[in-house]
Amino acid sequence: MNDRVTRRGFVATVGAIAIAGCSGVTGDRSSDRSTAMDDSATSAATTSTASGEGSLPPLADRSLVLPMEPPQLREAAVSGGVSKDGIPAIDQPRFEAAGQVGGRLAPGDVVFGIARNGVAKAYPQSILVHHEVCNDTLDGTPIGVTYCPLTGTAVGFERGETTFGVSGRLVNDNLIMYDRATEHWWPQVLATAIPGWNADGDASGTDGGRTNGAGSVQSNTSGSATSNTSRDGTPNATIGRSLREFRVVWTTWQRWRDQFPDTRVLTEDTGYIRDYGQDPYGSYSPPSGYYEPESEPLFPPLDTDDRYPTKAVVVGARTTDGAIAFHKRSLRREGVITGSLDGTPHVGVHDDRLDTAYVYRNADGASVTTTPDGVRVADTVHPPDELPLERVHAFDAMWFAWHGFYPATSVYG
């Protein structure tokens, strides 16, 4: 069904107007820079097909670290108060050129940007706060651009032939997506399948198998067949597997437009009626309501830590081995911060142009310093997003959410 919305001058009789056609998302060439797919945390995908369940989204060849076993995460999931698809994903996004935006976006408004092979797109936070998932394509690749307002996280995923929807459930206050082909649950930050509607029994126990104070983390390599079973008792090999993900840049409209003047921008013609002028949680400019740094999460997180204010922003990265985070405000101030993930040196690098940051694996311990012209690695200077090091997928997150999922995370800044 082509659900579109019609805007027209007020008339006395309300009637439905069918709008034919769909947006032609042209591949505007804005630059050769890529800030999206090259930040992938995973390599070769294996598109699996569960027997009789349809086509899974592409899976990474390695699974990301988890704070607890998938069934325990399922037990920790709670209803957010909305039904399945009660927060409707955008399945037929429409875009317009930057020059057509007019006053719809203020310079300081938050947008989520992706770019690859010269194609750039911006997804206003004011729209995604009402939908949380946008099923789109970028340079021919089917993708899902996702945003969870309660954890302040924007992450991109490859979706293959399926689409993502919003389950209405949360874990650690984080959006749990589901794929419409198999209805597996995918917590956004964890990017890994957990048992969903077809899991045995209901979630029980208020403690939800929380990690201990030491914050031990478990690497989930294959999804144990003993604890990850479907209702009929058969092992579910998808549980514990991770999605292929890519970088979504959290920035402002002005910064994104300055860097990508030919960007396309998601319009409010989403096919749904929402008040896009109203963020039900608060405001980011300036931070207020739920987004205030010291404000409480909606649900108690899986684990707590008071080293930073609850909603302070960290730039976090996680691998099969563990998690690392950099305090964004400190990164903004210092430019480069060095840290360690599971004994391996990593470096966080701030990018003033977009007020974002990147995380690189620096296994050889090369000298990385900030200069007025860019970032110096050994003897050469590079743009912050193009260091000659292995870039690790990273994204902004509220501190409480990051620590709740990764209590053993190292954190710097």
Add this chain to the structure above:
Amino acid sequence: MAESIRRTLRTLRIVASRWDARAILTLTGLAYLIGYSFAVGDLALTGRGGISLLVVDAPLDRAFQSTGYLSFEPIAAVEAGPLTYLFSPIDAGLALVLAALVGINVALTYLGLVQPRACGMESSVGLLAAVPALFSGAACCGPVVLIAIGVQATGAVIAGFQLLLPIAVGLLALSVVLVGRRIDPTLA
């Protein structure tokens, strides 16, 4: 109970026949409807000026798509000057029922006050039942009021919020009967 309902219905006919009671019912019902619409987010001061109408394609299909417990998708948005109103037929119907019950309660209270031999105090207490419904609106995730005041939720709290609307309707209806049966139709 049957006699109480019969007596209440007779009293409601009195409300309908008196201009002063009708006016009170209409004004208080309208005030509650506006307040409720603001509280649950259907009405907001986010208009961008001018007058416009947005309608979804296939509105009949969309109108029955659930977004949560007793909450359904809006099918149209009306902007008028500074106001934006999201119209969901089922949600609007529920709001009208609530507003009508509030208006009737207030109108019966008024009749009780102008009737020396009647006591309308129960309706004043019953009106408190209209308050929780104002907090029934859910944001994309979680009740708006909890987010606004920074109180953490639990599964039980979320479930409780889902019951606010039906509980409010039930209590308001009960209040109408309790008060309506005490008013002597022959004195109105």
